[in-house]
Amino acid sequence: MKPCCETSAPKRKVSANAILGLVAVILVGIAFVSANAFGATKKETVKVWGNCGMCKKTIEKSLKGVEGIESASWDKNTKVLSVSYDDSKISMKKIEEKVAAVGYDTQNVKANDAAYNNLAECCQYNRKK
Numbered sequence: 718m719k720p721c722c723e724t725s726a727p728k729r730k731v732s733a734n735a736i737l738g739l740v741a742v743i744l745v746g747i748a749f750v751s752a753n754a755f756g757a758t759k760k761e762t763v764k765v766w767g768n769c770g771m772c773k774k775t776i777e778k779s780l781k782g783v784e785g786i787e788s789a790s791w792d793k794n795t796k797v798l799s800v801s802y803d804d805s806k807i808s809m810k811k812i813e814e815k816v817a818a819v820g821y822d823t824q825n826v827k828a829n830d831a832a833y834n835n836l837a838e839c840c841q842y843n844r845k846k
């Protein structure tokens with residue numbers, strides 16, 4: 718005796734394939750969107766004048782919580798600030814301006830004089846000429 722649903726079985730197979738296809742399309746879509754979301758991250762380095770560990774804290778704090786900044790780390794020996802950021806949200810120029818605003822000269826932006834004068838004495842580095 719043949720099962721009564723024999724004729725409807727192939728149909729079900731087709732719709733299962735259609736669902737699989739749809740799932741595949743959705744997964745590819747999600748992968749594409751997330752690749753875009755993470756693909757904007759850029760890593761760059763820029764010279765920032767400064768002296769010590771306290772400078773490091775001040776420089777890094779100036780970028781903490783800033784929209785688009787993923788990480789920022791300044792090396793007191795090399796005087797290089799390494800920054801990971803989303804270039805659709807912030808530019809390198811803006812990043813340097815943030816650091817300059819707290820009193821530190823950067824490669825392309827001169828520090829705010831009042832902020833520089835407010836730095837602890839040990840942090841008043843020899844300014845860039």
Ligand SMILES: [Cu+2]
Nearest residue numbers: 769771772840
């Ligand atoms: Cu310092």
